[in-house]
Amino acid sequence: KAGVTQTPRYLIKTRGQQVTLSCSPISGHRSVSWYQQTPGQGLQFLFEYFSETQRNKGNFPGRFSGRQFSNSRSEMNVSTLELGDSALYLCASSDSMPGVGANVLTFGAGSRLTVL
Amino acid sequence: GENVEQHPSTLSVQEGDSAVIKCTYSDSASNYFPWYKQELGKRPQLIIDIRSNVGEKKDQRIAVTLNKTAKHFSLHITETQPEDSAVYFCAPSSGNTPLVFGKGTRLSVIA
Numbered sequence: 001k002a003g004v005t006q007t008p009r010y011l012i013k014t015r016g017q018q019v020t021l022s023c024s025p026i027s028g029h030r031s032v033s034w035y036q037q038t039p040g041q042g043l044q045f046l047f048e049y050f051s052e053t054q055r056n057k058g059n060f061p062g063r064f065s066g067r068q069f070s071n072s073r074s075e076m077n078v079s080t081l082e083l084g085d086s087a088l089y090l091c092a093s094s095d096s097m098p099g100v101g102a103n104v105l106t107f108g109a110g111s112r113l114t115v116l
Numbered sequence: 117g118e119n120v121e122q123h124p125s126t127l128s129v130q131e132g133d134s135a136v137i138k139c140t141y142s143d144s145a146s147n148y149f150p151w152y153k154q155e156l157g158k159r160p161q162l163i164i165d166i167r168s169n170v171g172e173k174k175d176q177r178i179a180v181t182l183n184k185t186a187k188h189f190s191l192h193i194t195e196t197q198p199e200d201s202a203v204y205f206c207a208p209s210s211g212n213t214p215l216v217f218g219k220g221t222r223l224s225v226i227a
Contacts, residue, residue: 090159103211109159
């Protein structure tokens, strides 16, 4: 069973540009969550999607957006990049339904974004 | 929202000793209490979890204990080994909320 796949693994952008990151969950998993990981702040929650609907959103500015497709694949977009957006962006999938059972997350390897 | 704090932020132990990491949370509705381990350069992975109807759970050298009244749960690692060196995150949640991760505890096991 393939794991959670994130693309691209590494990317470099300049301030003001925008970026799109992709996440393919484990087959059969309908829940996808995104986290930003930085050395000082740990793992910060960005979004959670289930069956193409955004279930929860973290405390990030509107420049951060996401979506989920009918095949459960998810993308997140960051517009007007700032230096502080440099981070590892982790996607995780789960086979649990929101509000039902334990939300066991399986993480992808992440997309490391560097903003110059 | 949920406020999560982990203590200590760093921990060094001698190989073979025990390590304990504590996680405190604020949301009394939290009912699921996992611990994730992230080795250097790797992705976080679930190592053990507990639900609110259980006070303690053990899996070989690791265990998690829960005190719902005081709103904290702890990770216990016995007979530590160098491969236990990693960053450990707690992530309490209720069924309808996403996992809110603590800032992590960096454990170093000194051989």
